[in-house]
Amino acid sequence: MTQMTAVDDGGPLREFFRLLILETGNVVSIFCGSEGKRVPAHNVLALQRNEYFFVGKCIALSITYGGPGPHFFSKSIARYLCGESITSPELEVPDYEIREKIEKVSKVQTTEQLRVLLDSEELSFRFEFGFSAPNRELNLEDKSDIVKSLSFHYLVYANRAELDQLMDGLQLMQQNSTLFRPLLQLTTIPLLTTSQMLKLFKPVWSELGSNKREEKESIILN
The missing domain is CATH 3.90.1750.10 (Hect, E3 ligase catalytic domains)
Structure with a gap:
């Protein structure tokens, strides 16, 4: 053997x-x-x-x-x-309920809306991640900082x-x-299609009527 x-x-x-x-x-x-x-x-x-x-x-x-x-x-x-x-961590917070609340903050249009939302029971958890600034000192311009702070806390710091x-x-x-x-990370590279593959290469044909020509045609056309 x-x-x-x-x-x-x-x-x-x-x-x-x-x-x-x-x-x-x-x-x-x-x-x-x-x-x-x-x-x-x-x-x-x-x-x-x-x-x-x-x-x-x-x-x-x-x-x-x-x-x-x-x-x-x-x-x-x-x-x-x-x-x-x-950059832009707010869309990747895994907890759906927290992500939904962060989205609510990001959608407010006025300083008054921001203060009312942050003063509500729904956003009382903001003190847990250290954002303890008094509502009366907050303006609409602070919205992006609040969203970023919330997102970083639940995505990274926690x-x-x-x-x-x-x-x-x-x-x-x-x-x-x-x-x-x-x-x-997940990549979104598109798969190579048959038509794209054919465009990348130019076949070198054998003599018409030969066995090799038939083999190549069978491979490329089928």
């Missing part, structure tokens, strides 16, 4: 990391938010067990060894993990310990943020 040595080009390892990353993004005790907008969930027990660190390490290892990136973090969280500044532990596992990402950020 002839013994043959199997050749491993990294396929099994990449498949392992693909399944690992797929399952990681769906662990509800670690992450929350809709698909493509995942945010670390606040979980003290997971923090104590260093689970966020291990998740970050798994992601870094997957990318290092040719596996996939997670592609499930929200854009703001991806930027934070890569050490970049965050989960700061989890994010920082995740960053510890992702260390190498911060060194190449431009390169790695697209691997962390």
